[in-house]
Amino acid sequence: GGQRMKIVINDDELTTAVLKILKYHPDNNILIDHFLVRAKEAEVDAIFDGKNVQIMGIMEHIEPAGIHSGDSNAVLPPFTLGEFVIKQMEKFTAEIAKALDVRGLLNVQFAIKDDEVYVIEANPRASRTTPFICKAYGIPYLNIATKVMVEANTLEDFTMEPNLEGYAIKEPVFSFHKFPDVNKELGPEMKSTGERIYFIKDTLDPYFRDLHKVRSMYLRR
DSSP states (O other), X not given: OOTTOOOXXXXXXXXXXXXXXXXXXXXXXXXXXXXXXXXXXXXXXXXXXXXXXXXXXXXXXXXXXXXXXXXXXXXXXXXXXXXXXXXXXXXXXXXXXXXXXXXEEEEEEEEEETTEEEEEXXXXXXOTHHHHXXXXXXXXXXXHHHHHHTTSXXXXXXXOOOOOSSEEEEEEEOXXXXXXXXXXXXXXSOOOOEEEEEEESSTTOHHHHHHHHXXXXXXXX
16 A cells, blocks of 8 residues: 655655654665656556456556555546557556466556656556456456466457446545544555546546546646
C-alpha cells in the first residue's frame, strides 16, 4: 500500500523523510527514485501461459503519477494515450511476462512522460483492477487465468471479446468519515478502502469532466 513512501522536492524534505523512516525501521533499506513530475500513470493487466500473452485491459489514471494506484480514478480503456504509447506498454508487458516466466496473471504499472514509457513496478498476481476489468468487459478472466495457472488450458482455448460501449471508471472509496483524524491528502500511501465502477458513454459525460478537474488540481501544485 505504499507505506511510508514520500515525494520530496528538496534536500530538507529528503532528510526529514529518511529520518522518519529510520525512526520506525532503523535497519531498513531505503530506495530513492527520481520522480517524474507531471507524468501520466497507466497500468496493464495480462495473462501469460508460457507462450502467448493476453492483454486483459489497459487503464489510464485520471490523477497524475504520484497518487497511489488504489486511490486514483482510472479509466478503461485509456482516454488520452496514443497508439504509440499503448504499443510500448503492451510490448513491455509481454517482455516482462516472458522474462519472469509467469503462469497466470500479471499487473504492470507505468509512468508516461512526453510519450516515453517507464515501468514503475510489475506484480505477478491478481491486482485490484483484475475483477474490475472482468466486470467491465464481461469476460471471466480470473477463471481463464486459473485454468492457465494449473496448466489445464492455454490461452488459445478461449475466445475473449470485450463487451463495453464507452468507458468504465474505477472510482476509489474512502472511509474518512469513520477516521476523521486521518490526513486526507492523497499521495503514494494508499488510503482508500474500496472501489466502485461507473460506466459512461464518452468523455463528455459530466461525471467524467468533474473527475478530470481533480487532475488539473494536482498539476497546479
